Amino acid sequence: MAPSVIRILTCFVLLTLLGSPAFSQDDRKEKITLEADYLVYEEAEGIARAEGNAKLRTKDMTLYASHLEYHVYEQVVKATAGDGGEVVMLSDGKRLSGERLEYDLLSKEGRLYNASGQVDSVFLKGGSLEVAPAKAAMQRKWISKGDAKRVPPEEQVGRWSDVSITTCDQPRPHYRLVTSHVTVIPGYRLVAKNPKIYIGESLLFSYPFDYTVDLREKKEGASAVPFLAYDSDKGVGMRLSTSLSWSEEFEADATVFYWTEEDFEGEISGRYRPNPELDLFLLSQYTYSSPDDEKLWRPQWGANWVHQGWTANVLWSEREDVEVEKEAGVTYEGTLWRSPEFSLSSPWKKVGLHNEARLLLFWGEYEEVGESYRRSGWGVEARSEEEPVSGPRLKPYWRLRYLWWDYDHKDDLQEITSANVGFTWKAGIFSMRTAYLRRWVSGKSPMAWDDYDEREELYQTVSMPVTGKWHLSLRGGYDLRDSHLDEMVYRVIYDEHCYQWEFVYVDDMVEDDDWAGLRLTIKAYPEQPVFLNDKIRKLDELETEL
Incomplete structure (x- = not known):
């Protein structure tokens, strides 16, 4: 049909629809446009039929289909796909497709x-998808009253049955979750009912809880996979987690560990965010500690505040299991009470062209081995801006930190100056990082956990591809004062299109406290990796100083 004829029929249908009894005066404000290769309006039945490249537009959505019917009096749209085609609905930047659609333009349900x-970043594919505004979704018990309050009443909520979920955009995703139904609250969260986890076509595990993806912060919920872990004190263990969310501001997590040497451990945590700048938290762990040689509840609570680069933290803790790396291969382990500890850091400020610095303030009351102490102090940090390595030439960097701590015990005072100078470079397939770390200490602390000694160490990291998707990284820590190799860190990385596995093994050559762990990173959520062993997180924090 010629384009001019299409336009004439389009205008005719528009005029007819807008003049029909189904439209009140207010309804005329919402224009509905229907276009197709062939259009016919059956006035007696009040049905507009469109065949071939049919397109229906409203202020909220655009619909494409091979065959489309618009029932004027009921204001219902019925669309079907032709051979090899699909029905496509576009709304608020979202794209949905399927074989057949039934949609009520008045109730916004379909x-x-x-x-x-x-x-x-989540791809879904499966059976039928029902959509309804938040209020109607609450009445159908798709979502709770609390969920309904977190989104605008007109926000479309989806309930998908027999659906496959993944963040992998490949035709055959490398991993996926399969569930009987999933509820999607756009811009808030996605909840899958007791999903089954597949790697490729192989079933890995059936998850006993609902699995949540937080769409506000691009953050996955608790891990849906029961990861194995290893600890030299606890043996081989398995971890299983679940997440809960009662309101937009409040969320909670629960984790259960089982260790071959220590049986069960647990952890519960909750967070309340009254505004984007303030985070109130509560954490209680039932864990074994080698200094205590027993399992105890270890609660922590406090608040974090961030405003225009300023950061403040306040923390209370009881029987906290503290691990502090004093130098390569030497880690202090002990039990600590904080009641409370307060810290404040200023924004990083430019110093010259490629350097920056900030100020630090500290105050805290502590209990260690039955003795109470008070500590106050200040510090300053400065660093260079590190550029990514793009060629064979050296990329130097440096970091400096000065800390001054005063204690209420006798005349104890401790000054710590740390310097880190290094460079990154490439040599063929090898990525190299060399770091020289020096620490000077004056005075002492009456407590063991923050009492530091001088150190002088050299660290060398070598990373290389091995074959295909496999990569290897080695990092050694050499004590220049004792002329001894104190630590080796081995990382084996398997890098897929949608996710990355990383195996870490730490060989402690001083205290023989070896450990191993796994990290799974879903590339759609790189800031929220899943740790098999939380020591990997602590290792990453330490290596940022190298």
Whole structure:
């Protein structure tokens, strides 16, 4: 059909629809446009039929289909896909597709059959998708009253049945979660009912809890996979977690560990965010500690505040299991009470062209081995801006830190100056990082956990591809004062298109406290990796200083 004829029919249908009894004066403000290769309006039945490249547009959505019916009086749209085609619905930047659609333009409710689509970084594909505004979704018990309050009443909530979920954009995703139904609250969260986890086509595990993806912060919920771990004190262990969320401001997590040497451990945590700058938290761990040689509840609570680069933290803790690396291969382990500890850091400020610095303030009351202490102090940090390595030439960097701590015990005072100078460079397939670390200490602390000695060490990291998707990284820590290799860190990385596995093994050559762990990073959520052993997180924090 010629384009001019299409336009004439389009205008005719528009005029007819807008003049029909189904439209009140207010309804005329919402224009509905229907276009197709062939259009016919059956006035007696009040049905507009569109065949071939049919397109329906409203202020909220655009619909494409091979065949489309618009029931004027009921204001219901029915669309079907032709051979090899699909029904496509576009709304608020989201794309949904399927074989058949039934949708009520008045109630904003409908059903899409054999649906697929994308919500943020999550791809979904499966059976039928029902959509309804938040209020109607609450009445149908898809979501709770609390969930309904977190989104605008007109926000479309989706309930998907027999659906496969992944963040992998490949035709055959490397991993996926399969569930009987999933509820999607756009811009808030996605909840999958007791999903089954597949790697490729192989079933890995059936998860006993609901699995949540937080769409506000691109953050996954608790890990849906029961990871294994190893600890030299506890043996081989398994971890299983779940997440809960009662309101937009409040969320909680629960984790259970089972160790071959220590049986069960547990952890519960909760966070309350009254505004984007303030984070109140509570954490209680039931864990074994080698200094105590027993399992105890170890609660912590406090607050974190961030405003225009300023950061403040306040922390209370009881029987806290503290691990502090004093130097390569030497880690202090002990039990500490904080009641409370307060810290404040200023924003990083430019110093020259490529350097920056900030100020630090500290105050705290502590209990260690039955003795109470008070500590106050200040510090300053400065560093260079590190550039990424893009060629064979050296990229130097440096970091300096000065800390001054005063104690209420006798005349104890401790001054710590740390310097780190290094460079990164490439040599063929090898990525290299060399760091020289020096620490000077004057005075002492009456407590063991923050009493430091001088150190002088050299660290060398070598990273290289091995074959295909496999990579290897080695990092050694050499004590220049004792002329001894204190530590080796081995990392084996398997890098897939959508995710990355990383195995870490630490060989402690001083205290023989070896450990191993795994990290799984879903590339759609790189800031929220899943740690098999939380020591990997602490190792990363230490290596940022190298």
